[in-house]
Each structure stands twice: as structure tokens, then as C-alpha cells.
Amino acid sequence: MQTLDATILNTALPSMARSLGESPLRMQSVVVAYMLTTALLIPASGWLADRFGTRRVFLSAIGLFSLGSLFCALAPTLPTLVAGRVVQGLGGALMLPVGRLAILRSFPRAELLKTLAFVSIPGLFGPLVGPPLGGWLVEVASWHWVFLINLPVGLLGLVLTTRYMPDLRAPERPRFDGRGFILFSLGLMMVSLALQGLGERAFSTAVSVLLLVAGLAAMCGYWLHAARADHPLFGLQLFRIPTFAVGIAGNLFSRLGSGAMPFLTPLFLQVGLGYSPSTAGLSMVPTVAGAMVAKRFAERLINRFGYRQVLVVNTLLLGSLIAGFSLIGRGTPHALILLHLALFGVVNSLQFTAMNTLSLSDLDDRNASSGNSLLSVVMQLSMSLGVAAAASLLLAFNPQALEGEALMPAFHRTYLCVGALSVMASWIFFQLGRHERPSGPASQEVEA
Template structure:
């Protein structure tokens, strides 16, 4: 592991900018797309209520590759992998813009996901190894600022590009930034490798990845794919079987992908399971709201994008309150109450309709943005707060995977519910708005049920380590 003294002054100054720009590209792409889905559906002759595969394919690819990112960087070096990640992300963006069918677009999003899965983990790993711990909080805080700006700019920019140019530009704008990023990675990124070669759990990786893919496709089969229920059940049980096989294998080998022993730490177990279920509602929110505004309420893409600004602004402001609330009330109270509030907020969007006051909708979205931000911060910190140094790396990697997986499952579940409630429309007995209202109500109720998971914490959990920075996000 190189000393900070091995970095020249210019590299030490510019390296955080390179990682921050990569983070911005990734978060911008994750939020700019949702507003453009109806326009993309029209251009590709698809149903706008069945475009979730464009979102899920990217998130699932990222979740699949995150566990291998550290091993790949150690094996081939941070400079080569970071450059390849930006290049893949840029090529995927170009392929997305050139896509003429939904199948091509989904395949291009997978290519984008291959780059996105490596960009941020490798960037964070480089910073972790290149700077002393005394500088780490300052540098990581700097790197995460663009990640907060992405959700603020993305929906509005996406709406304006779709309305005044075309949806292709939401991908093309990545190309000049990607070109600069590739040049910067080759000239400024230090080529760091792990101190020792570790053995990668390839079979565990395949079993865990197969489980995630099969379960996600099973949920997709209820929505966009319209698979018969028998095939959905077969896929679901096959995914569960792969997960069980992974777990049984991980118990008996020395270096599994994710050590089962992590779950002996109660706060980690509650945090991981809570993340999985509570983030289902959080994942559904940015997917459903732009569709509701455009497809059901008739907003223009630009109006729908600008309507998401209060949500992103409130999320940024809530970060400054998170630490104080956790210190005052404790994780159990904050997470239980906040999860219930998140579910109620999601269910309240079922009240939206043609004559619903626009100002009230903006207030609801702002409140949801603040609640969501507090939820992410509290869930992430309680998950990692009691892990020792030896377990922290594996625990953080599993948390990153679960965060991405739960967001993609949230989109899949929301789309499946939306598809089910939209079925009466084909028979002429339902409405698009009614389908959205029922979907928001169900997603809200499901999210509220996750509060029971956080009740398993005690009032003292996390108190002895609460000086940990509560600035973690997904």
C-alpha cells in the first residue's frame, strides 16, 4: 500500500476531483433517466408502464459486480480498472443513444452497468489507500458532494432534454465527460494494488449472482415480461435454491464472498435486512413519481423533472440533521419512526389526482426527500457501526450490494403492482390514475411493515460508537 508521500502535489490535489466527477456521472445517470421513460417508450413503441427493465438492468448489473470490484482492482491495478470503467460507461452511454428497440437499450444499459459497478468502488479504494486517515473524512466529504447534486440536477435536466431535444441526449452528455475522465485516469490515477493476492470466491460469486438475477427476473415476470405464474414460481424457487446453496457453502469455506459470521453482529443483521425491505419503497419512489406526473396527470417532461427538485433539496438538507437526531433519539427510535413515516408518505401519494393542489404535492415530495435521506444515513451507519476492522470491508461490500439490489427489486415490485392494477384498463373497467393510486398505497403499506425489523434493535445499540460520521449514503 503506497504512502501518501508517493503522490506528487498535483496528483494529490486532482485525484479527488477525478473520483468526484465519476461519482457525479453515475448519480446523474441514475436520476436523469426516470423522467425520460415515457418519451423513450413512445419512440420505441413500448408501453410507458413497462419500461422498468431499462432501470433494473443497470442496477442489477452494478449489484452483481460490486463484490468483485476490490479483487479486480487488486489484481489488475486501480489505474487500468478505473480507466476501463469510465470507458465502458461511456461506450454503454453511446450504445444507449443509438438503440432502436427496448432489447438493444437494455443490453446497452448492462454495458453501462459494467462500468458503473467499478467506477465508484475502485475510486473510493484508491482514495482510501492513497491518503492518510487524517485526511479521509475531508476528502470523502468532497467526493460525495457531486453525488448529492446528481439527484438535484438529473430529473430537471432529463425533463428539459426530452422536451426540447430528444431522450438520446440524456446519454450523449456522458461522452465528453467520459473522454476527459479517461484522459485524467491515464495521466493522474495512481496504479495501486493490494499488498497480497487474495483468492476470489468464484463459485460463491456465481451462486450469489444467479440468485439475484433469478429472483429479479421472477419479479419482472409478474410485470413487464408477462410470464405465466408457473414460470415465475420456478424462477423464484431456483433463485432461493442458489441463495441457500451459497449460504451452506459459505459456512464451511475459509474465505467466502461474504462471511456468514457477519450476521452474528446483531446491528449488522438488522441493518442489512432492514435495508433490503425498507429500500423497496425508496427504490419505487423515483421510478413511480415521474410516471405518475406524466402518464396519469399529463405533466410535460420538464414540469415532471422540476417537480422532483424539492425532493432532492430536502434530501440534502436532511443530511445535516441526521447525526443530531440519531444522537438524541437513538437508532431504534429513529429507524422505526422514520420507516413508518416513509410508508405513510408513499401511501399519501395515492391521493394525487387531476384536481390535487400542485403546491401540496411539492410539499409531500419534499417531506419524502427528507425522510428518505435520514433513512439511508441511519440504516447505513447502524449496519456498519459495530463491525470490527477485520469485518468492515466485507460488511461494507455486502451493504453496497444489498443497497443496489433492493433498489432494483423496489422498481421491479412497483412495476409488477402497477402492471397488476393496470390489467382492468385493457378490459375498459379501470383507469391509469387508479392503477398508480393503488400501487402507491400498496408500496406504502409494504414499507411500513419493514418498521418491525428495526424494532429488533435495542435503545443502546450503536451508542458506544455513535461518533462515527453519519454522512454515509447509498
């Protein structure tokens, strides 16, 4: 449901903009509001799961997400739509991290790479059907149905969760770090708003700089608090785990490019290339098909070549493929565009599998909850910043508010910049040892 909502929404954004009287290039607030809300509340997800159990929290997450979907469908204006997305974000903040926490506590770490690759395949059903379904719905009905379709899925999810979700809790239940949560969340929110304000001129420069300084001060305050607190929200000892530290930093910068793509590409196909919503949606299917293919060989490839080699080379490929969209024009054959999207799906999926396994596999039971929550925060934050960066670049490269084919140079320059952002993450993964892996030094067989 969560991945379906994200992909179906991106395809419908241009139609939603026309219905609400907004510019398609200024609809990023619908995406960013959800991601930022999710990032702000994810830090509490691990504690809530430890306190109330994975089943109860997961049920609450599905209920909130479904309620937010109903609010979005009934929204008459952009601000009310954004408010509905915030309610969705309340549920999304609990859904993915609590589901992954249940997996972490149900399987041994040695099987985590295989398990994460397997359980992500059903989650790809949403991106597979979402873009074409979103395009079809806005053509034959209205954009409201991209949210209403979540309601029967949510109902089914409630039934299945009640029957099959394990009710896991932590053996120890420390007190919730309320002070740390406030400092961390305030810092995260103010830094995100400041960067968005500087890029989009949503606020004055003075207000944006003030928010940035205040946000950095709050994050610094959290760091000092975590160094002294007995049970901080995210203990600093997490960063003494080398693979976790590299995985978190790599996720933050690598996902800037990957996070921008689901927002940028449907806009590019419809506004830039002039595709209909249904054609643009169907064109996104090869990306998901490529991701599914990558899941089948990701484990063997990582075990054969090691995390550093796979992540460094794959990050360079990812950035190059994103920048490669700058070579696509209205005269480019559709088949070539589909091939490019499929290759991007393969590389992007391999990147996620390797980064997430690297980040999580060395966490013990004591650190599993907070480490998993921090990874989820970084993922959502990076994707929201990626969307905001892509939207800001599009507006900056299009100062005359051009439309249609005249927008192509702005799209091309945006893809080049976003690709460059992704390439830079390769330096982070290069810090891994040549044969370093989550379970310690690579075995002699793998090294050979």
C-alpha cells in the same frame, strides 16, 4: 454521472416509450436491466479493487459506463437499449462500491458518519439537475441526449480519477471465490427473474416457480459453501456483527419503497397528472433539495436520539409519505405536491445516511471490502425489486390498459402498496438496542 443518468432517464421514460413504440408502463426493463446487472457483478468489485487497486478499477468503471451510454444513445429498439443498459451496469457495478471502499480505507470509523454525509452531497448534483435536464432535452432535442450527456462527464471523470484517486489495495489478497460467485450470482439472478415473472406474467407461472426454486437452491448452496470455504465471497462472520446484520436486512426491505419512487413518480407526474416532461423534471428538484438539507443535520440527529429511534420513526414516516401520494389528484395544487416531494427527500436522505453508517461502521479492515460489496449488492437488488414491484402493481391495477386520468386509481393503489412495503422495515430496526450504535454502547452523554 451515475446519479445523473438514473434520474435523467426516469424523466425521459415516457418519451422513450413513444419513440420506440412501447407502453410507458412496460419500460421498467430499461431500469431493472441496469440494476440487476449491477447487483450481479458488485460481489466481484471488492476483490478486483484489492487485486488491481482502487484507481485502476475506478477508471475501468467510468470507461465501461461511458461506453454503455454511447450504445444506449444509438439503440434503435427496446431490446438493444436494454443491452446497452447492461454494459452500463458493468461499469456501475464497480463505480459506487469501489468509490465507497476508498473512503472506508481513507478515514477512521469514528468519522464515517460525518464523511459519508459530506461526500454524498456532490453526488446529489446529478439528481438535482437530472430530472429538469431530462425533461428539457426530450422536449427540445430527443431522448438520445440523456445518454450522450454522459460522455463529456465521463471524460472529465477519467482525468480527475487519474490525478486524484488514491490507489489503495488490501494488505492481504486472497484468491477469488469463483465457486461462491457463481452460486451467489445465479441465485440472485434466478430469484429476481422469478419474482419479476410472477408479477408481470413475463414468463409462465411454471417457469417462474421453477426459477424461484432453482434460485433459492443456489443461494442455499452458497450458504453451505461459505460456511466451509477459507475465503468465501461474503463470509458468514459478517452477520455476527449485530449492527451490520440489522443494517443489511433493513436496507433490503426499506429500499423496496425508496427504489420504486424514482421510477414511479416521473410516470405519475407525466402520465397520471398530465405534466409536460420539463414540468415533471422541475417538480423533482425539491426532493433533491430536501435530501441536501437532511445531510446538514443527519449526524446531529442520530447522535442525539440514537440509531434505533431515528430509524424506526423515520421508516414509518418514509412509508407514510410514499402512501401519501395516493391522496394527490389532478386538482391538487402544484405547490402542495412540491412540498410533499421535498419532505420525502428529507426523510429518504436521512434514512440512507443512518442505514449505511449503521451497516459499515463496525467493519474492520479485513471485512471492509466484502461487507461494503454486500451492502452494494443489497442496495441494487432491493431497488430493482422495488421498480419491478411498482411496475407489476401498476399493471395489475390497470388490467384494461387505461391511459391518462383514468390511470389515477392504479397509481394511487400502487403508492399505498409501496408505502406499506416500506413501513414493514421498521420492525427490523426495532431489533436494535435502545442505545446501540456501531461503535458499541452509546456514551453516557448521548444516553442522557
